[in-house]
Structure formats: structure tokens, C-alpha cells
Amino acid sequence: MAETLTAEQILDAAQDVLRRFGPSKATVVDVARALGVSHGSVYRHFPSKAALREAVTRQWLHRSHAPVAKAAGADLPAPERLRNWLATLFDTKRHKVLDDPELFATFTALVVENSTVVADHIADLTGEIARILRDGVAAGEFAPIEDVDRTARAVFDATARFHDPAYSGDWTRDGIDQAFDAVCVLILTSLTAQPGREVVQPH
Amino acid sequence: MAETLTAEQILDAAQDVLRRFGPSKATVVDVARALGVSHGSVYRHFPSKAALREAVTRQWLHRSHAPVAKAAGADLPAPERLRNWLATLFDTKRHKVLDDPELFATFTALVVENSTVVADHIADLTGEIARILRDGVAAGEFAPIEDVDRTARAVFDATARFHDPAYSGDWTRDGIDQAFDAVCVLILTSLTAQPGREVVQPH
DNA sequence: TGACTGACAGATATTGAAATCTGTCATCGC
């Protein structure tokens, strides 16, 4: 009460209210109530409810990505590093669903309603993949790649089944780890392949 | 009115009612009305509303899959055939969304509520992929594959982005064709690869 | 006899009135 209200305080309170009430019931009035201020004060720091929710989404996404970003910088040969990165991405998300399905659903809802945030986040992720690919090519661990960014995106797309929340229901399915391994092998075989027969080119 | 009511007639009427009213408003009473019978008669042929909707789903899925199944049997080298099969799967679905988004949404809703039907359909699809893979290995067009069924599933999973209705919103996105091509190249490179460096094995 | 009907109970969906929320702004107090 002593200090003047900050955006951080509001962000924290909003995160709390979202956790407690869920994405459909959390209101700006609730956030203000939690802080002991009038809801008008919240609008001094955030132009709209949507903007506040977007800020929460961005922060959450950024924080929960930390362990994966770490895997991107690990000191390993590129193929292991890529596999490790993909596995970490999958595992951290899977743990989140298992640990607290409701919370995961809440933040998935937030993510879905903020496509801009998602686009930025995907750009970060494919950027990390691209870095690993470049390192691998430079070290001769991967075959030369024509368009690294596009290939990075392809690796990301090909593993969607294991990081897109839309599939979270399947992450507990039996045999999901084998499915993940199979896709990884497919990808890594491709990247480490010696130039063999010509691949069918896009029309 | 002359003939006695058949399951086919009900199925057709149900499909029509679903098209017209959408998945949330289509009722058994509507179907009966469309046929000029009492809704009790419908229950003589289908044990429940869910069973009727499931039958419609199964029929629709089967019919709309015809062009893809054809691509699976085409007389082409396996790599081209696989690429062609994947492209046909993508294109037919994409056309369905573009031609009639509402109808696509209706049947997507039906598909989502019938996970059993989906599982069966996916089994069919991966079966078709597996066939192409086996042919390709036999013809020496693909490198030997340890577990064809698992690899077929991996190919299916890796292309989810381009056949799962959950992503239909992205199918009109700019650059989607390049993204599809990139994933295809990744997959086909892997399958046609000469044994190169050892691939990182699953832990 | 066997396909069909229509009334029924319980479940589900619709509707519209009342309550709450969002976003604005004139005003307050430090």
C-alpha cells in the first residue's frame, strides 16, 4: 500500500488471478481487488484487458522457456544438441501438463488468444534450431544446408506433435516416446545424411 | 414414403441436416422431420444420436479419402509416390476448407467427437504410407528401414501440420507451400539417404 | 408380426431479465 502501484505488481496479481479463477473468469476487477485498488488504476498501466493478458502470456512463455534455451547452448556435438533441445522442449511441456493440467489449460488458452506472442515465440524457437544447424554444418556434423532458416522451420513443424499444446492430450499416450524417437531419427538421419540419390524436388 | 425406412436414408438425411444446421444444432428430431417420420423410427436403426453421428463421420471420412488412396496406388517410384501422396492429402483438405469453411468446421467437429473413428482412419493412413515405404525399400529406392510401421507413423506425425484440421487456419498462410516442401525434403532425404554418420540413438 | 407412432421422464438448450464487467473520465487528495 505504501509504494505507488507498478506494472510489475499488476502483472503478478493478474497471473495469480488467472491461476486461481481460470482464463474465462479472471476479470480486471478481480485483479484490482487482489491489489486493493480500484480497477481504474489498472487501466493507468495497461490500455486494455487484452493488453494485460498479453503481457502475462509473454512473461509466462519467456519464463517457461528458460530450460530449453539452456539446452540450445549446451556444449555437445550438434546432432546430440538438437536431439537434446527437442527432447527438452517436449519434456518440459509434458511435465507442465502432468503437474498441473488446469494451469496448463489456463496458459494454453492465453497463448491461443495471443497469436502475435506465439509468432514471436516461434521465431525465437526456430532461431535456436537454426543456430544449432549452422554450428553443425560448420563442424561438418551436418551435411550442407541450402536454406538454414527454412530447414529450421521444417524441423520445428515436423515435431509439432510433440510441442504444440493442441496435442497435449496425446502426451501421456502409450508409445509416445517411441513416436518421438522415430521422428527424431527421421530428422537427424536427414541432416547427417551423405548426399545420396537425388531427392524429389518441389514442383 | 412408399418404401420402408432404411439406415441409408437416415444417414443421408442426417448428413443433410448436419450440413444445414451445423453440428451443435442438428437434432435427431430434425433428421426425422426431414424424412417425414417420427424420431422414434430413427432409433430403430441407430441406438443413439452419438451412433448416428459416428456413422455419418465414418462415411464422410471414407468418401473424402478416395483421392488420397488413389495417390497411394499410383504407378511411380516410391519417393515420388510418397511425396505425391502427402501433397494430395494436404491439397484435398486445403481445398475443402477453402471451398466451404463452414462445412469443413462441421465435419471437423464431428471428427473431433469421434476419436475411435479417427484412430481407425489414422491406422488406414499410416498403412498406406507403410506400403509405399515397403515398395520403396524393395525397389532399392529407399534405404533399408528397421521398423516400417513406426517409420510410417513418424512420417505421418512429421507432416501433421499439413493434414491435421487443428492447423487448418494456417493452410492459407503465406509460405505454407514452402513449409510443406521443406518438411517433405527433410523426410525424403532421410528415407533416400545413404548410410552416413551414425545417428544419435534414443537414450 | 413387425415397422412405426407418440406420449413420457429426465437431460439439455434457449431465452430474456438482472448482474457484472470493461473502458472512460471528471474529480479528489497528497
Add this chain to the structure above:
DNA sequence: GCGATGACAGATTTCAATATCTGTCAGTCA
């Protein structure tokens, strides 16, 4: 002056009464 307030208009949500639907079954009719 500057951050905070709370009353307000219009949009959205809630809630309970009402209507419709699902699934059953005893009974009709050809």
C-alpha cells in the same frame, strides 16, 4: 501535478424459467 478514485454507458455474462431434445416403450395399424 500526479496517481488514484468511483460513477457511468454500453457490452458481456449469469441465472432461472421455459422450451426442446433424447431415448424408451406400450400401443397402433397394415
